[in-house]
Amino acid sequence: MAHQIPPDGTLLPLMEEFYTIQGEGFHSGKAAYFIRLGGCDVGCHWCDVKESWDAELHPLTSADQIVQNAEKFPGKAVVVTGGEPLIYNLDYLTAELQKRGIKTFIETSGAYPLSGSWDWICLSPKKFKSPRPDILPFAGELKVIVFNKSDFLWAEEHAAHVSDTCKLYLQPEWSKSAEITPLIIDYVMQNPKWEVSLQTHKYLNIP
Numbered sequence: 001m002a003h004q005i006p007p008d009g010t011l012l013p014l015m016e017e018f019y020t021i022q023g024e025g026f027h028s029g030k031a032a033y034f035i036r037l038g039g040c041d042v043g044c045h046w047c048d049v050k051e052s053w054d055a056e057l058h059p060l061t062s063a064d065q066i067v068q069n070a071e072k073f074p075g076k077a078v079v080v081t082g083g084e085p086l087i088y089n090l091d092y093l094t095a096e097l098q099k100r101g102i103k104t105f106i107e108t109s110g111a112y113p114l115s116g117s118w119d120w121i122c123l124s125p126k127k128f129k130s131p132r133p134d135i136l137p138f139a140g141e142l143k144v145i146v147f148n149k150s151d152f153l154w155a156e157e158h159a160a161h162v163s164d165t166c167k168l169y170l171q172p173e174w175s176k177s178a179e180i181t182p183l184i185i186d187y188v189m190q191n192p193k194w195e196v197s198l199q200t201h202k203y204l205n206i207p
Contacts, residue, residue, distance in 0.1 A: 004060070005055075005060065005088060007089055008089060008091075008092055009063060009088055009089035009090055009091060009092040009093055009115070010062065010063050010064075010092055011060040011061065011062060011063065012037055012060065012061055012063055012066070012088055012093065013037055013038040013039055013055040013056075013058040013059070013060055013061070013088075014035070014036075014037060014038070014058055014059060014060075014061035014066065015036045015037060015038040015049075015051070015052050015057075015058045015082075015083065016034075016036045017033065017034060017035050017036065017066065017069055017070075018033070018034050019031070019032075019033050019034075019073045019075065020032065020034060022077075022079060023199050024143065024169075024171060024197050024198070024199055025122055025141050025143050025167075025169055025171075025197050026120070026122070026140065026141045026167050026169075027077070027079075027105065027120065028197070028198075030075070030077065031073075031074070031075030031077070032075055032077040032078065032079045032105070033069075033070045033073050033075065033077070033078045033079070033102075034078075034079050034081060035066055035070070035078060035079070035080050035081070036049070036052060036081050036082060036083065037052075037055075037058075037080065037081070037082045037083045037085045037087075037088060038052050038053075038054065038055045038056075038057060038058030038082070038083050039052070039053070039054070039055030039058075039082065039083045039084065039087050039088070040052055040053045040082050040083040040084040040087070041053070041084070041087075041129070042084055042109050042111055042126050042128050042129045043128045043129070044126050044128055044145075049082075049083070052082055052083040053083065055083070055087075063092050063093045063096065064096065066093065067093070067096045067097055067100065067102075070097065070102060071100055071102070076101055076102045076103060077102065077103040077104075077105060077119075078097055078102055078103070078104055078105065079105045079106070079107060080093070080094075080104070080105070080106045080107070080116075081106070081107040082107075082108075084108065084109055084111060084112065085106060085107075085108060086106075086108050086110075086111070086112035086113065086114065086115060086116075087112055088115075089115045089116075090106070090115045090116030091115050091116055091117070093116065094116040094117045094118065095117060098117060098119075103119040103120070104116065104117065104118050104119050104120075105118065105119060105120040105121075105122065106118050106120070106121055106122065107122045107124060107143075108121065108122070108123060108124070108135075109123075109124060109125060109126045109129060109131060110123045110124075110125055110131025110132055110135040110136070110139075111126070111129040111130070111131060111132065112132070113132065113134075113135075114132075114134070114135050114138060118138075120140045120141070121135075121138050121139050121140050121141075122139070122140065122141045122143055123135060123136065123139035123141070123142050123143070123158075123162070124142075124143045124144070124145065125142075125144065125154075125158050126145075127151075127154060131158070133161065136158065136161040136162050137161075137162065137163050138163075139162050139163070139166050140165075140166065140167065141166060141167040141168070141169060142155075142158055142159060142162050142166055142167070142168050142169065143169040143171055143197055144158065144169070144170055144171070145171050145172075145173050146170050146171065146172055146173060146180050146183070146184055147173040147176060147180070148176075148180075149183065152170075152183075152187055155168075155170060155194075159193075159194075167195065168193055168194045168195065169194070169195050169196070169197035170184045170187065170188065170194050170195070170196060170197065171184075171196075171197035171198065171199070172184055172198070174199055181196075181198075184196055
């Protein structure tokens with residue numbers, strides 16, 4: 001999948017980029033420029049961007065151009081997401097962003113080696129391809145998508161391996177939110193180290 005992409009990360013398969021309000025987790029409600037890279041083999045059946053899975057569908061784009069696009073907006077924070085962005089070497093992209101005073105955030109399943117220089121790492125582990133143990137200590141937040149009751153135990157298993165300062169979030173899977181949200185509320189009230197994360201951008205009807 002990534003064989004045509006230069007190993008130095010100067011070209012990346014860009015699915016989409018857009019300026020919006022971050023909708024989930026610790027930085028929810030803040031302006032950010034989203035960079036969605038194509039390519040993912042984690043295979044979550046409830047994924048809401050399955051069109052991101054095949055990297056070949058998305059044009060190889062200069063990292064320099066992506067940085068220039070991000071610079072145009074007043075919110076100096078970039079969220080790199082996917083797909084699974086850590087399939088690629090993100091050292092060059094993040095260094096160029098940070099040189100320009102732009103904060104770098106990533107949303108990752110943690111299934112691939114960590115590259116890039118990050119101001120914030122949101123680790124969202126998936127059962128379909130577990131995160132690498134060496135990424136867990138670097139997570140600023142652990143965000144677990146809850147699809148069924150067994151996901152609470154899955155969340156606790158990963159919470160045991162992140163740092164003491166890592167923020168812990170439980171987020172209902174959107175299509176089951178009516179059923180799952182009450183369970184999350186009860187769980188957080190009983191286990192207050194966790195917080196509730198909602199996909200507020202879907203309520204606000206923004207990307």
